[in-house]
Amino acid sequence: xxxxxxxxxALAGISGLLLGFAAVRFKVEGDPxxxxxxxxxxxxxxxxxxxxxxxxxxxAIAAGEADINxxxxxxxxxxxxxxxxxxxxxxxxxxxxxxEKPKMVAVIDEQNCIGCTLCIQACPxxxxxxxxxxxxTVIDRECTGCELCLAPCPVDCIDMVPVVQTIANWxxxxxxxxxxxxRPTDRAAA
Amino acid sequence: xxxxxxxxGGLKTVRHKIESNQGSILAGPLPRQLTVxxxxxxxxxxxxxxxxxxxxxxxxxxxxxxxxxSAAVHAPSSGMVTAVESRxxxxxxxxxxxxxxxxxxxxxxxxxxxxxxxxRLHSSEVRGALRNAGVVGLGGAVFPSAVKLNPxxxxxxxxxxxxxxxxxxxxxxxxxxxxxxxxxxxxxxLHVMVHLxxxxxxxxxxxxxxPDAAAAMTAACAGTGYQVRVVPTxxxxxxxxxxxxxxxxxxxxxxxxxxxxxxxxxNVATAHAxxxxxxxxxxxxxxxxxxxxxxxxxxxxxxxxxxxxxxxxELCGGYRDGVERLIMGGPMMGFALHDxxxxxxxxxxxxxxxxxxxxxxxxxxxxxxxxxxxxxxxxANLLPQQLYWHARAKEFDKAQDYHLFSCIECGCCSTVCPSxxxxxxxxxxxxxxxxAQEKEKQKAELARQRHQARLERLEREQKEREAKLRQKTPPxxxxxxKALEVDQLPIEAAVARARPERGAAPVDEPQPSVAVTADGxxxxx
Numbered sequence: 001x002x003x004x005x006x007x008x009x010a011l012a013g014i015s016g017l018l019l020g021f022a023a024v025r026f027k028v029e030g031d032p033x034x035x036x037x038x039x040x041x042x043x044x045x046x047x048x049x050x051x052x053x054x055x056x057x058x059x060a061i062a063a064g065e066a067d068i069n070x071x072x073x074x075x076x077x078x079x080x081x082x083x084x085x086x087x088x089x090x091x092x093x094x095x096x097x098x099x100e101k102p103k104m105v106a107v108i109d110e111q112n113c114i115g116c117t118l119c120i121q122a123c124p125x126x127x128x129x130x131x132x133x134x135x136x137t138v139i140d141r142e143c144t145g146c147e148l149c150l151a152p153c154p155v156d157c158i159d160m161v162p163v164v165q166t167i168a169n170w171x172x173x174x175x176x177x178x179x180x181x182x183r184p185t186d187r188a189a190a
Numbered sequence: 191x192x193x194x195x196x197x198x199g200g201l202k203t204v205r206h207k208i209e210s211n212q213g214s215i216l217a218g219p220l221p222r223q224l225t226v227x228x229x230x231x232x233x234x235x236x237x238x239x240x241x242x243x244x245x246x247x248x249x250x251x252x253x254x255x256x257x258x259x260s261a262a263v264h265a266p267s268s269g270m271v272t273a274v275e276s277r278x279x280x281x282x283x284x285x286x287x288x289x290x291x292x293x294x295x296x297x298x299x300x301x302x303x304x305x306x307x308x309x310r311l312h313s314s315e316v317r318g319a320l321r322n323a324g325v326v327g328l329g330g331a332v333f334p335s336a337v338k339l340n341p342x343x344x345x346x347x348x349x350x351x352x353x354x355x356x357x358x359x360x361x362x363x364x365x366x367x368x369x370x371x372x373x374x375x376x377x378x379x380l381h382v383m384v385h386l387x388x389x390x391x392x393x394x395x396x397x398x399x400x401p402d403a404a405a406a407m408t409a410a411c412a413g414t415g416y417q418v419r420v421v422p423t424x425x426x427x428x429x430x431x432x433x434x435x436x437x438x439x440x441x442x443x444x445x446x447x448x449x450x451x452x453x454x455x456x457n458v459a460t461a462h463a464x465x466x467x468x469x470x471x472x473x474x475x476x477x478x479x480x481x482x483x484x485x486x487x488x489x490x491x492x493x494x495x496x497x498x499x500x501x502x503x504e505l506c507g508g509y510r511d512g513v514e515r516l517i518m519g520g521p522m523m524g525f526a527l528h529d530x531x532x533x534x535x536x537x538x539x540x541x542x543x544x545x546x547x548x549x550x551x552x553x554x555x556x557x558x559x560x561x562x563x564x565x566x567x568x569x570a571n572l573l574p575q576q577l578y579w580h581a582r583a584k585e586f587d588k589a590q591d592y593h594l595f596s597c598i599e600c601g602c603c604s605t606v607c608p609s610x611x612x613x614x615x616x617x618x619x620x621x622x623x624x625x626a627q628e629k630e631k632q633k634a635e636l637a638r639q640r641h642q643a644r645l646e647r648l649e650r651e652q653k654e655r656e657a658k659l660r661q662k663t664p665p666x667x668x669x670x671x672k673a674l675e676v677d678q679l680p681i682e683a684a685v686a687r688a689r690p691e692r693g694a695a696p697v698d699e700p701q702p703s704v705a706v707t708a709d710g711x712x713x714x715x
Contacts (some may be wrong), residue, residue, distance in 0.1 A: 038638070041634075042630075042634055043634035043635070043637040043638040043641065044637070045637065045641045053641060054638070054641075055638075124641050124644065125637050125640040125641050125644065126640055126643070126644050127640070142636070142637070142640060144637045165283075165285060166285060166287070167229070167279070167281055167283060167285050167287050169626070169629075170281075170283040170285055171619075171622040171623065171626055172282070172615065172618040172619045172622045173619065174619055175612045175615040175616055175619060176555070176612075
């Protein structure tokens with residue numbers, strides 16, 4: 001009886017020490033799941049999900065406050081990747097947040113730009129170059145296509161144009177898929 | 191006779207070599223206009239050095255190598271640059287790319303040429319000369335040769351230098367003719383490569399359907415120690431990994447390069463280009479191109495780079511009936527062109543006006559029956575049907591688990607597939623998607639960093655503004671004035687209290703200064 005109590009207490013004590021040590025030694029700073037979600041998000045920083053950027057949205061998903069289908073730039077592929085990471089079922093993109101569009105970049109019509117700097121202040125990735133009362137221009141390599149610069153422009157001189165296809169970014173198309181295997185049930189139905 | 195180490199799989203293909211390898215290499219036409227693409231190699235596109243209106247001489251550099259993995263581009267003939275703009279180039283997409291357009295003057299005036307004494311110069315200078323001469327792999331891969339000729343980049347000393355004269359793809363005979371007619375030049379180029387790389391042995395691999403070429407090369411190699419190895423005709427023995435295995439028995443790791451196992455491999459045409467560049471100071475301005483298939487007089491032509499395909503076809507007597515597709519390269523690994531106005535580049539080894547003879551009859555693809563025929567022929571030892579399932583389902587990470595990137599796109603699996611599934615197209619698609627996703631990821635990471643930097647900057651600016659405001663807000667008179675208004679009574683009381691003291695002691699004024707001196711004295715002491 002006493003031996004059992006002593007042994008169990010000793011075991012409990014050792015386990016406690018081990019756990020305590022592990023808690024200090026292997027302490028994780030921040031929330032790793034947020035980083036993983038953030039890595040899947042397209043980093044457009046467009047705010048279409050209803051949050052102030054990709055990281056806040058990632059934090060909201062991790063906290064269970066947001067759904068995984070609120071990111072139009074990430075599209076279907078993004079939703080599938082998120083579903084796989086989080087172990088839930090993929091679902092179609094929520095139309096309230098927007099629709100999946102081909103990749104675009106902003107272009108400023110430099111003839112009409114009045115140099116108000118409003119778009120510079122709106123750009124989440126500092127991809128617009130310019131100064132007050134001087135013409136502005138978009139650095140196309142840095143532009144994420146978030147469209148946040150469109151609304152503030154007082155003279156409507158910013159357009160979204162599709163990314164130009166060049167030899168460098170051209171891709172082989174998906175080949176004509178082969179027909180599905182007809183199962184006996186199909187034939188029976190037919 | 192030396193031992194060979196046959197590779198797994200491969201195909202016996204119909205050769206169709208006889209059509210074009212009978213006559214000697216013809217001199218190409220001098221077209222009125224040359225369209226010279228600035229991207230004729232793997233790596234960074236060359237930086238243009240000329241603009242519209244410039245006169246150029248034959249051999250003058252018009253595009254400069256930009257970075258380590260890049261190569262220079264030269265004017266193939268003398269004339270006037272009329273434009274530097276995007277024009278269609280030979281590419282499966284049919285998209286345009288940056289080109290220099292030269293209107294030739296017909297005088298063929300050379301720029302000053304200078305041979306390079308490679309035995310005296312430091313090897314880096316010889317490599318620099320090759321880079322500036324625009325020498326790239328002329329077998330079709332167009333990788334800058336200077337990079338491969340740098341032995342310093344690898345820890346392992348070079349065991350074997352292989353010269354690739356296998357030319358395994360059906361229809362193509364440009365290397366065959368080159369070896370027959372210019373064996374001495376090829377061996378001279380090989381001397382330069384050997385000088386730079388110092389390999390233990392030099393092997394020249396030639397398929398046994400080219401006995402004349404093998405004989406010519408053997409004769410040219412007499413007394414040099416270079417060994418000509420005749421290998422059985424089996425597609426794709428001319429692919430680097432397969433040829434290395436065939437000749438040395440060594441396997442290149444799936445994520446590695448030949449240099450990792452002490453082997454380096456060059457095409458025979460590249461060796462010839464090295465010879466022209468070093469011994470004559472001539473940059474790569476032309477190459478031998480096989481024009482074959484449904485043309486009146488198939489043959490091999492030494493063509494100036496930038497010559498339109500149509501001019502070549504015309505030289506070979508024009509198209510015959512029944513051309514279904516114009517292919518650059520062979521029927522196995524080549525790609526169909528959108529029109530014949532595109533220029534010849536350093537990668538153009540063959541123009542195939544393909545008729546029914548060269549193309550397998552097109553049949554609708556059927557479901558995979560898991561027969562395993564593709565596995566048996568795959569020379570890269572892959573599982574093509576597994577790759578196909580995953581590529582088709584867009585499960586790219588799983589496709590990579592099955593070593594998608596070891597696929598050399600040789601087309602053996604598609605050829606034998608009884609269900610006519612375009613397997614290679616699926617692999618190309620999957621590879622492209624993976625590259626694109628990788629690029630997207632890098633771009634997203636950059637956007638994330640920039641957004642983070644912006645948030646930090648905004649926060650810092652906000653703090654700075656607040657700090658400035660704080661500095662500005664307490665100017666001395668303001669609180670005093672306010673205090674007077676609000677709390678006049680206590681202040682008046684204080685003043686009243688102070689007045690008699692001041693009146694009583696006018697000596698008050700100097701008192702602080704005394705204190706200071708006392709202080710100072712104390713400190714001194």
